Amino acid sequence: MKLNRTRKQILRALMAKPSTFWELIKEQDGHLAHFTQVMEEMLALGLARCEGSYIYLTGKGKKEARDQGLSPLQPLTCPTCGGKTVTLQGIFPRVLKEFEEIARQRPPAIVEFDQGYVDTMSTVARVAIMYQRGDLENQDILLIGDDDLTSIAIALTGMARHITVLEVDDRLVEFIDLQARKKGWTNLSVYRYDVRHPLPREFQGRYDTFLIDPVETLPGIRLFLSRCAMSLRGKGSAGYFGLTHLEASRDKWYFIQKLILDMNFVITDIIHNFQEYELEREGFVSKNYPLVQRAFGPLPVPDTNWYTSNFFRLEAVAKPRVPEQENIPAGRELYFDDEAYATLP
Amino acid sequence: MKLNRTRKQILRALMAKPSTFWELIKEQDGHLAHFTQVMEEMLALGLARCEGSYIYLTGKGKKEARDQGLSPLQPLTCPTCGGKTVTLQGIFPRVLKEFEEIARQRPPAIVEFDQGYVDTMSTVARVAIMYQRGDLENQDILLIGDDDLTSIAIALTGMARHITVLEVDDRLVEFIDLQARKKGWTNLSVYRYDVRHPLPREFQGRYDTFLIDPVETLPGIRLFLSRCAMSLRGKGSAGYFGLTHLEASRDKWYFIQKLILDMNFVITDIIHNFQEYELEREGFVSKNYPLVQRAFGPLPVPDTNWYTSNFFRLEAVAKPRVPEQENIPAGRELYFDDEAYATLP
Structure with a gap:
């Protein structure tokens, strides 16, 4: 067997x-x-x-x-970059330091919005990858949802032409806006926006790069990617997003990749477990998430940042094709499906 | 602009x-x-x-x-792993050392077969990734074409159940077979096989993992992937291949990814510039490859391993679907298309 x-x-x-x-x-x-x-x-x-x-x-x-011919696991992940392929060199150590100072004051995560943010190193490493691929300098960049505050890490590089954040959570809108005003960043704009509404005309067809960390349901990802596709200038524009394998089976990955190609994007990079999330620990076991409920017995409080996601880069090979939005999830089904085990139902 | x-x-x-x-x-x-x-x-x-x-x-x-808002390029690639995500730990430094000894005696590359091999570090790092993902230990592994001698690197781990190499070049068939006999490896078999012929029944439906470094034309990749798909056991089987962006535009990547999904594979990893090739140097400029001919003027002898490829991992989400092989490239068009700039026409 x-x-x-x-x-x-x-x-x-x-x-x-x-x-x-x-x-x-x-x-x-x-x-x-x-x-x-x-x-x-x-x-x-x-x-x-x-x-x-x-x-x-x-x-x-x-x-x-x-x-089964197995031997004790020999860890092979690069001890320097942790498998991220990049390390913070040049201006990036300074960006990380300043980002950490700002991120320390961020509003706490709200699980109802599927928040739960990436650690500061992963956030700045995302920006490093964007820089490396030529998707940062002098680019117009759109983020839909930004509880990770990646917009602030981007602004700290001083390299982007303009950064637009569309965010549903008023607290984050205010926090990011406040930081931009404090720092005098005129190239960072933040607006309240619910991804279930159509993308306003002013944001359509004017971005070079998008970055999202969408919910893990198929209708949710479809919705996020559609809004992003509509925001892009066209052929050669790029997109980045995080996709976990923990709440998305390979079958779901398959449908997401079909969707990506149908939208005229090619996948240029998938970096395994690039992002680590700083989820609540005591809270996680006491709030009885499906993962905890359906585990074999009482679970100890997590002792590690166990939740990871993979980092995708896409590139438009033609004008992005935006699928019809027949069924926009109205409520919890935006966040929740059978594979959602670390989301509150 | x-x-x-x-x-x-x-x-x-x-x-x-x-x-x-x-x-x-x-x-x-x-x-x-x-x-x-x-x-x-x-x-x-x-x-x-x-x-x-x-x-x-x-x-x-x-x-x-x-x-254009550009600043001098700041290199960010991890200095330890070179962007490969893994380093050689555990048994792998020993594998590299023994592999280098064997590889030193390999037959020289024949450009007519689009040979031109990957450096020894990239070869062993490939095997490390296979190990990391659980595609090595006790697995039946198929390679079609093996001028890189990856089969030997795999055999040196002692972890695979069986390794089959199908190779068109008699010199390589003999070389690999000789090493297997010298080392007493009973789990490494090598056969002469031209990918243009149907996959013999004995190799169909019996592998867990395949690894190829195919030619860069679309008909060529289609042919290689089809033979590999036919060799796999089914859902959960995995595949690895190298794909360059240097002789494959993003448009070609797009069609390859369409093909991959049509064959019931999902893409789980794409590691940027994972592999470096040790191509001829003096020979490359004197033989007047298209890249040299079409460059702006006389080119110096290469001073670096400039040719790279990206490493893909695939996983079957269902029994692989093998497309009809209507037009099997009979001759040079297997190796050559408009984007082939480092291949002899």
């Missing part, structure tokens, strides 16, 4: 050392619904056992791992 | 320092036909000038760069 990839990834991680539930999430590439199911099976089959916060491989589990 | 990305990438590289033609290729993301055209325009417009082996920005070029 051949093992599925998730079970195999868990087995070899546990061969190397006992791990918490949260650490194991980072060692496998499945989505959370699948991960919890595989974990539960492994415990039921007596391949693994829990003791305190840790999960151990049993004798039976060790035998299975050996029978 | 907005500059195209290639001109912008060249301008900011030259703002930082004078560069050779070959160095500049690495600082831009266009394809070679486009790159030579942009270079020629810049020289004709008096934005840049050649002196000896170097290209300099003129006063007019510097003004244009400043007017």
Whole structure:
């Protein structure tokens, strides 16, 4: 019998050392619904056992791992960049430092808006990738939703021509606007906007680059990408977005990639687990997210930034084609589907 | 006026320092036909000038760069992994060392087969990525074409269940077979096979992972991917391939990605410029490849491994669908199209 990839990834991680539930999430590439199911099976089959916060491989589990030709996991991720491909050089260490000062004062995340922000290093590294690919200097850049404050990291480089933020959360609109006024940035504008409304004409066809970190449902991503596509100048314009594999199965990825190509974008980069999220920890287990409810037993408070996402770059090969928006999700279905395990239903 | 990305990438590289033609290729993301055209325009417009082996920005070029809001290029690629996301840890330094010893004896590249191999570090790093994603241990792995000798790097890990190499070049078939016999590897088999022939039944539906570094024409890639798709077990099977942007425009990438999705694969990773090629140097300029012919003037001998490719990982979301092979390229059109600038016509 051949093992599925998730079970195999868990087995070899546990061969190397006992791990918490949260650490194991980072060692496998499945989505959370699948991960919890595989974990539960492994415990039921007596391949693994829990003791305190840790999960151990049993004798039976060790035998299975050996029978499957597995060896203890050898970490290979680059210790310098953490697999991000870039490090902060040139002006970027200064940008990170100033960004951290500002980000310290940000409004706390609101889970109702699927907020939960990326760590400061990931945010500035995003901007570094945009710079590297030629999508930053003298470009008009649009962000829809910006709880990560990437607009501020971009403004700190002093390189963008103009940055527009469209954001649904008044607190963030005010916070970003206040920082822009304090710093005297005339090239950063922020407006209140709900992605469910049509993109106002003034934002259409005038951007070179977009950046979003959309919700993980298919209708939600479709909506975000459509608004962004409409904002772009045309062929050669670029787009960046984060997509997790934790709340998006490979099947969902497949439909998203179909959609991307249908919109006349080509995918130029997908960087694995580029972004780490600073989610609540005590709150996460006490609020009983689906991940916690459907796990095999009481979970310890997370001991690591276990939630990651992959960073996509797109490039328009022709004028972006915007699909018809027949069914704009009115309420919770914008944020929630069967694979949403770290979102409050 | 907005500059195209290639001109912008060249301008900011030259703002930082004078560069050779070959160095500049690495600082831009266009394809070679486009790159030579942009270079020629810049020289004709008096934005840049050649002196000896170097290209300099003129006063007019510097003004244009400043007017476009550009600043001297700040390299951001991770100095440790070179943007590969992984470094060689665990058993992998040993694999690299042993691989280098073997690779030193390899038969020289034959340009007629579009050979031109990847440097040893890129080859072993490929295997490291396969390991990291769970596509190596106890897997049945197929390679079609193996002038890079990746099969040997895989065999050196001792982790694969079985490795099959299908290769058109008798010299390589013999070389790989000889190494396998010398080392006593019973899990490495190599057969002579021309990708234009149907995949023999014995290789169909029995692999977990494939790896190829196909030719860059659309019919060629279609053919390679079709044979590989036919070799896989089904849903969850994975594939790896190198795709350059230097001989494949983003338009070609687009059609390749359409094809990939049509075959029921999702793209899980695209790592920018993951692979470096050790192409001939003196020979390259003297043999007058299209890149050399169509460049603006006599080119110096390359001073760097200027040819790179991006590393793709695919995963089957369902049983791979193999497209009909109506038009199998019989001759040179397997290797050659309008974007082939580093291939002998």
